[in-house]
Amino acid sequence: MTAPAARVTTALDGDVWRISLDAADTGNPVDRVMAGQLAEALDRRPAEARVVLLLSTGRDFCVGADLRGLAAGEDLPASVRALSAAWHQVVRSVLHCPVPVVAGVRGSVAGAGIGLLGACDLVVCGRSTKLHPAYGSLGLSPDGGTSWALTRALGAPRALELLLTDGVLHAADAHTFGLVARLVDDETLVEEVTALARSIAAGPVRAMVRTRGLVRRAAIRTLDEQLEDEERLLVESAADPEGREGVAAALAGRRPDFRGAR
Template sequence: MTEAQDRPHVLTEVDGDVWRIVLDRPETGNAVTPELAAALAAALTDRPEQSRAVLLLANGPRFCVGGDVRSFAAATDDPGAFVGRLARDWHAVIRMLLHCPVPVVAGTQGAVAGAGIGLVGACDLVVCARTTKIRPAYAALGFSPDGGTSWALTRALGAPRALDLMLTDGSLTAAEAHLTGLVARLVEDEDLQATAVAVAHEIAAGPVRAMVRTRALVRRAAIRTLEEQLDDEAQLIAESAADPEGREGVRAFTERRPPDFRTAR
């Protein structure tokens, strides 16, 4: 193996309450391969139980360029089988992010393309550097989307604009992605990491179980009637009130002090 091939695909670090996961294949633009998918799944599985938020970052000038097209080209015997396996592996990662027991923050820069869009779409809060460019890029390969990309774009843009973007192989600037709600915050490139880290720590200090309930409500809102949503809200706020987090929040309010959700176990 070369030195680059032998290096870990993903780096992990405990940063106080935050489990930091960093894609670390900058020489490939952090392209999605079976190895990267496996490493990211392992990093999410290995999240320390005491961590209260996940922060997803990427080394190099590009966050994630999508699938490794060179590996697609090399799979001459059965490219459909190879790409299908990779999609299923990547979808397992997306599901892990969607159902993560703690909130997930991401910080993106440079290119976010193909399956990288689905990765961003599965995170709860995305901080985006101003020079980021988001491009589905599937049409150029003659592929349909994977990785939750069609879901993320349709949810943010609506079906007509999502189709326009994907069918014409278009792209979004960071400002456009922010305006449409695909990403939550827009910052200058030099401020990306510091802002993403600060946001992750701010969230980790909050009522993370209530945040996970809030995430579930928001994601289901688009496919439910108001009546269904009201029923779910009533159930989940009751769970929150009975949770040690809710008890601590109410107690802190009545005692006129800041709540300490970290100790609310």
Template sequence: MTDRPVRTDLDGDVWRVTLAAPDTGNALDPAMAAALAGALGARPPRARAVLLLADGPRFCVGGDVRGFAAAADPGAEVGRLATDWHVVVRALLDSPVPVVAGVHGAVAGAGVGLLGAVDVVVCARSTRIRPAYAAIGFSPDGGSTWTLAHALGPARALDLVLTDGTLDAEEARACGLVARVVADDDLRESAGALAHALAAGPVRALVRTRALIRGAAARTPAEQLDHEARLIAESAADPEGREGVRAFVEKRRPDFRAAR
């Protein structure tokens, strides 16, 4: 899609989704929300991972504040946009394949929620992450409160959001908001390599693993054991698990792509 604020292409078995509105800082508006939801929904069946990137010097500056200012009914307009954006966030959370994001420049507002919705975030060293809601008198959306509370803990998350503070890349990595920090010039190559590595793996087992990790905080240890037993049994019965075990016994590299 080259005439929309999101561009897609298939790189081998990685579905590359690029925010492509650099003139606005890839700001969130109705067109961006609709295009990103459509791009995620259009993932070809052969794509075994998703890679989320952005054009321009900023990954995503958050909502289109000029659009909010021009709205006749700001409450209704912003509410609709938040609902549409949450469709995108849920699509990432529920993706049937692993999702990697390569982020750089500014990540603000609704863009912050994306960090918690994808599986692995690779972050350029010069990146700055800022909630930015307090600056315009808004409370947060896009899952950013969940993302920040889980990564930073309630006390640090409140400090960051209420004071409209900023995290640099190393601070974000130290608190677990992003997984990897790389040189700016290496971001696309590093994020792409990771996406391809995951695509070559047992993607259904990786998605089960994601479910276990994300749900762990809400379960007791005993409940988590039950979930682990159920999902490892599913994995062992899956063609991926059968291929992995055979490959181990035969002392060869497993071919998970062929395990349908």
């Protein structure tokens, strides 16, 4: 049997693991092949890669699920279940990635693509970007963590308004509401998000991952619980070579070398 065409490409750029959705001619739609290749790309991250950079080729980042592929099967619920399960594996892999994950997006981001962005640590967005959940027009409820990402960023009333009216969220509003971290010109997106990824790769990435966990858990815990976790992770960071290097560099008045802190 002929192997499916590559829908995801990878490259190691110094200590940045670059993963690109690469089915530009069809808008990078989500199907089980795409999901499998993306999960594999995340799993194959080289040990020396300190940051994952998620990009796409073509005009659009991701147009959502491959509807033609889903409709081609005889059992639509079974096809939807299989695709959703495969995509959720990808989202969990991003969410629990042992290094920071940065994404650069432009064009259309629809359906499950929004959930993928919600799992990333930092999202840099081109000004042309439009986020369209699109589930309502299909008579479906959200998946891929889309409802989670939108509710955390927009709050329940705005998330419901967007989802129930089948609305579109423009880049500027996504930035204002906090769904994306930075807004840049489309023409400079790749350059700027790559520079950001390289900057993060030079930092204390293990401390960053601990920080990520604290921020994500903060909304569902009491202050006392958060204080306990902060203390535990701060001690863990202080015992890490990163922490020792950071303190030593501050005392010596020099720039820390976190890449060498192993």
